[in-house]
Amino acid sequence: MNRLSKYRRHPLAAVLVVVMGLLLVGSLYSLASSASPAQATNARSQAVEEGRQMFLKGCSSCHGLNAEGTDTGPSLIGVGAAAVDFQVGTGRMPMADASVQAMARTPQFTPEQTVAIAEFVASLAPGPGIPSQEALNYERDGNLAQGGELFRTNCAMCHNFAGQGGALTQGKYAASLMGVDPQKIYEALITGPQSMPVFGDRVITPEEKLSIIKWLKAAESEKAQGGISLGKVGPVTEGLLIWTLGLGLLVGAAVWLGAKSK
Amino acid sequence: MSDHSDHTDHTDHKGELEPLGDPGLPAHVHRRADHDPVAEKRAERQVSGLFILGTLSAIGFIASYVGIKSDQYIFLPLLGTTNAQQLALGMSLALALLFVGFGAVHWAKVLMSGEEHVNLRHEMRSAEDDRKELVEKFSKGAEDSGLGRRSLIKRTLGAALALVTISPLIILRDLGPLPKKELEKTNWRTGSRLITDPGGIPLKASDLEVGGVAHVLPELPDGQNETLNDLVRDPVLVIRLRPEDLHLNAQQTNWTHDGIIAFSKICTHMGCAVGLYEQQTHHLLCPCHQSTFDVTTGASVIFGPAARPLPQLAITVDSEGYLVAQHGFTEAVGPSFWERSS
């Protein structure tokens, strides 16, 4: 201590004391608040920054530099990570061309990149988050028959009774739901992409949403009972078959019957 | 045909141009089996072979019924995976029938006589004598009945037959009740809470997000459930938009709550459920005949065969924040009918 006190009137002594004081207060403060948020915030802010970079490259031309929207793309403030994960994860966004509706195609970003963009958009304002795998355990939490009833009341008018998809106005369409990831289905329900309305958690509860997914998955894997299914779109294809194959076979048999034999 | 060496008009007595002559039936062409015993035997074997295949297929039908379990599935190229028993039963039945049919037709084509036969047609009308005799007999009978002379009998018979056949029809009256005001009734009353269909949960205004849609029914007293007969007129669609997106008149706005608007879900064209809401265009589309309604102007018709907008349900919130009806519908919901005045 005596050796140190020799320097107490040193010009930098005051600076040293201030720096030490700051460090002390800062450490005490960070100890007081839990350590992990600091680490998570660091990790998250890294993802957000990555996401922002990719957003600027792939999305900002239509959605604005801060996702505030432009003439060609709506604002994404408040849409939540779930909306981004759905749109980018199914390849609908970035939109291939300026048509009436974004089409599902091969995703342009990897899953990690997608999550990063989602984090960025989520950081702008609160919105629906990406559902966890635990929250998507439809086998355990869903009711198959109830899911069918819910689907027929809320979904079939756009997506058809077997989830094969259907027509909307002016060339828009409701996509086929066959082979769609359960997470994406859930995200679509809570974010209402494009023409689809939003189905809030009180309108269709989370359990009911899982029931719908369970029913869709069962419908997807259901084995045919009566033969080739003709598309599960109803009487249109059945009529087509009978006028082509049916009539063809019958007329063929009639022609053979009447033809002179050698 | 006679020899014509000039260009005179050759009309027959009916004034028509004389046709070219009918050369008569062409000569019969024999088939191989008609004269070649080897070909004949082969044809016979073919026919019997087909019948045998038919028999075997029929046995296959029984085998499929007994031998294949009804929950077995089979994968075939082109067909995919399908129920094995149904496929086996169907194919064996088809083959059994087809083989027998082919056998019978082949037999007729190849072995049975191929000579063309000729039947003569007689004119459809009967001989003049028969017609005369009929007229005579009929007249005699008619005269005997005296119906021609006895007009009183004729008229009273006519009246009797008409009434006797028509009056029993009155018992069809009880096929159904009179419509009266039935088509104008729904279960929506002042204060009916909106509950989700099929979940049955009452909805708060805060439960619905902008861009959200809910299919609702009126909450019935004493926990009753909606019957199918109720579901023909009660279903309602609740939609939430931003208030500035709605372009309604004063009364229509009065019937909304903070951008939440409710319409009857029963199409005013032919009664299908109109649940298809396009969130971005704010249009409702009925999938049956593509009638399109614009929510922002009170579900007015903008395309398709529907003639009237969807009736709006007046809604508000109660003290706890639940969405309730202000009162029932002020017009009949669903398709039009004669007694409807607007």
Add this chain to the structure above:
Amino acid sequence: MSKSANAGNAAFNFLDDRVGIAKGLKNNLRKVFPEHWSFMLGEVALYSFIILLLSGTFLSLFFVPSQEEIVYQGGYAPLSGLKMSEAYASTINMSFDVRGGLLMRQIHHWAALIFLVAMIVHLMRIFFTGAYRKPREFNWLLGIGLLTLGIIEGFAGYSLPDDLLSGTGLRIAEAIVQAIPLIGTYAAFFLFGGAFPGNIFISRLYTIHVLLIPGIILALITVHLMLVWIQKHTQFPGPGRTEKNVVGFPLMPIYMAKAGGFFFIVFGITAFISAMFSINPIWLYGPYNPSQISAGSQPDFYMGWLDGLVRMTPNLETHAFGHTVSWNILIPALIAPGIFFTGLALFPFIESWVNGDKNEHHLLERPRNAPTRTALGLGGLTFMIVALINGGNDVIATHFGLSINGIMWFSRIAIFVLPVVAFIITKRVCLGLQHKDRDTVLHGRETGRLVMLPHGEYIEVHEQISDEAKWTLTQHKQYQAIEGGSNIDSNGVQRGVSLKERTRRALSRWMYGEQVAKPTPSDLHELEGGHH
């Protein structure tokens, strides 16, 4: 005599002793029927009806025609625990728990479609060959009646399972009845026993579908066939075939074998399609619920044209004196079909009024030789096809990436324009074919061999066709348009022509004014002087 022949004799004698059928049977056992594949179409319809009766009887042993609501406890998990009508539940059980049940359901439904396809194509054959002319007008009317009944019967049949798709169809049918002025709501309430859906309609539909309509159809088919028997079948023109004969093969054994065999073939094809292709999978549709609807809801094709007409009709509705008339429903669902079917039914009578033909006709006309009739037929067909396509506009839009609005507008215009275009093109084609026939008779057929003549000209060698072929191409009757003529009566007074007669003459000019004259023997002889 062999033992079986002896037994046969004994059996026959037993019958004849009591009923005296030998005379009738002897005349008819070897009755001649003409041969052509298009004559089998009516048979396809007949056999389909028999298949419907057989498969339908099986189904009726398992179906419960009741709208009573029960909770489903059967083996199909996606419906387990749901409330549904007994009708729907029994159809599900029939499809999953009765072995062969689904096969029978599919045979029944596919056979119904084949029944209607066959009747329609048969009708087209009768129309285009003029087989409806005297003495067969009554059979034509019976046929139209059978077609109408078939359409209603099919609709009733697929509505019985009370599933979401067919229930929606019933809802629409009820709206049509309800829209009828004055009596609509009463008729609808009487039909359904109250407001839709009520709880008795499925049972009533069952009686109509299983008893009433099949009974009437059976009776009409019997008269239809009796008439064909008595009047003898028409035949295509050809060498040796006249208005006064039938050339073909005898009933026993040829047509017993062919027609009998064809029944098995039709049944076999139906069974094949039913084994391979799924139809009406009602477990996927779900039970009927008026607050539910599926995208792409259509009726079966024979009602699909009505659906298409309803979709394309603009939203015309009038409100006057406190009452509503829904023209947007009445026109496409009742008025237009009514006009179409009435026109179709009256056609033989209108045609014979126009051409004044009172003769019997047993030889068929080749379509090209009746150009206006053929063109009319194709115009009507085009009308039906445009309507049918519009009935599936949402399914078409989904699968081909089109807009339903675009298809709708196309149909609204096409329904008027395309039939006229089809008429014009068809008439031109028929007249062109008549030209070709005339050329072929006069100049022979083109052999494709080119020959260079000494002076350098190239000609294609034509080969004279056979006398049989010449006859077939020229034997037809060519009607002439009615001449105007003077109308001076016996007192020398110019008489006016009634509107009816003027109309008749105008129609006659339209129907028969434009034709290519048949070559005459003199035409041929003229040519024979030439170098071909």
